[in-house]
Amino acid sequence: MATGNDRHSRHIIIIILGGSMTTTTARKPLRTAVTCLLAVGIAMSTMAAKQRPLEEICDWDAEAGQEFCFFDQQPLEDAPYQALPQLTGTQEVGSTLSAVLPESRVSFDVLTYQWLRNGSAIPGxxxxxxxxxxxxxxxxMGLTVYGEAYPYEDAGDTFTAETPVKGHLLTAGTPVSTGTKRVGSVLTVNPGTWSQGTxxxxxxxxxxxVIPGAATSSYKLTQADLAKRISIKVTGMKPLFTPVTRHIVGAAAVAPSGTSLANRTLPAITGTPTVGSALKATPGTWSQTGTTFKYQWLRHRAIPIQGATGSSYEVTAADIEHKNLSVKVYAAKPGWIGASAVSASTGRVVR
Incomplete structure (x- = not known):
């Protein structure tokens, strides 16, 4: 008898001569060794795994003037991976995961399961x-399934959950933020009532x-927060429980502080008010350092001169009909309320 490793296994062949039947032997390629006792209709297989079906194959030998037949084993069909049970269930502690068979015409003779935790088998x-x-x-979590279904090859696969298992549900509070949203003010948050031990x-x-270093229940607004929206995330954590985060978003942007800039000395103009000459403005002094300024030149202390918005101004013939010139300075600083001041007037404009 040949083994499954022989590429050519010996077969019993039936030879039909007229009305009588004799037997002889021949070699034909086979995957697994099989010896058939055809005369008494008994077949024995040496396959260690599944019994594969036998097929009778006959042919006519013209030279010998006789027909000969032999039995050959047929290969199993491809493994039905699509019919294996799938992992289903909610990934939360206390829930039950199941291996559910999809709709399929394949009926497994044997199914074995092994549940996994982070890829390792869970004993039992x-x-x-x-x-x-x-x-x-x-x-x-994961699940390895192995199935046998004749006449298919054995099928095995591993399924892995898309997300980790969530812990117990945490009772979360309702945080409340208080405080005035102005530069220099302090905002405070009350986390509310959470599960004990959170x-x-x-x-x-x-x-x-995220604002670097701002990780306590209170926060003092700075100039960097001006015109920005400030929010707070409150997170509760407890062993064996799923963390919960509550996010409070401010409805309004941070306003400047309630303090206005104050002018200490008025802006001043240097130069002669004659046509073609240049006048120069200085902003004066103000209550806060770091203040920035903008300018607007005026006629009669009230009429803006179009386009004259720099710190210097060249007198034109159009200024002659007006009695004098002056400059209005606008002061600004982040976090402060802006202010303005008008310089003293020049003398009458002449050619």
Whole structure:
């Protein structure tokens, strides 16, 4: 008898001579060795795994003037991977995961299961269902399934959950933020009532971006926050529980502080008010350093001169008919309310 490793296995061949039947032997390629006792209709297989079907093949030998037949084994069909049970269920502690068979014409003779935690086999978890416990929190679950279904090749596959297992549900509070949204003011958040033993953390954000170092329940608004939206994220954490974050977004942007800039000495003009000459303006002194200035030149202290918005101005013939010239200075600083001041007037404009 030949083994399954022989590329040519010996077969019993039936030779038909008129009305009588004799037997002889021949060699023909086979995948697995089979010896058939055709005279008594008994077939024995040496396959260690599944019994593959036998097919009778006959042909006519013209030279010998006789027909000969032999039996050959047919290959199994491709493994039905699409028919294997799929992993289903909610990835939350206390829930039960299941291996559910999809709709298929394939009926498995044998199905075996092995549940996995972070890719490692869970001892004893070999049924079609698995209940998630505290040991699974934060872990990624998986399921290896092996199935046998004649006349298919054996099929096996591993399925992995898309998300880790969530912990117990945390009772989250409702945070409340208080304070005036002006530069220099302090905002404070009350986290509300959470599950006992919950650790609370805070993160203040400016236009959705975390503010470095702002990680307590209060925050003092600075000039960097002016015209920005300030929000706060309150996160609760507890062992074996899924963290919860509450986000409070401010409805309005941060306003300047309630203090206005104050002029200490008026702006001044240097130069002679004659046609073609240049006048020069200085902004005066103000209550805060770091103040920026804009200018507007005036006729009769009230009529803006179109386009004359720099710190210097060249007198034109159009100014002659007016009695005098002056300049208005606008002062600004982030976080402060802006102010303005008008210089003293020049003498009458002449040619």
């Amino acid at each position: 978890a070999t049924s079609a269902t698995f209940k998630l416990t505290d040991a699974d929190i934060g872990k990624t 650790k609370i953390s805070y993160r203040w954000l400016r236009n959705g971006v």
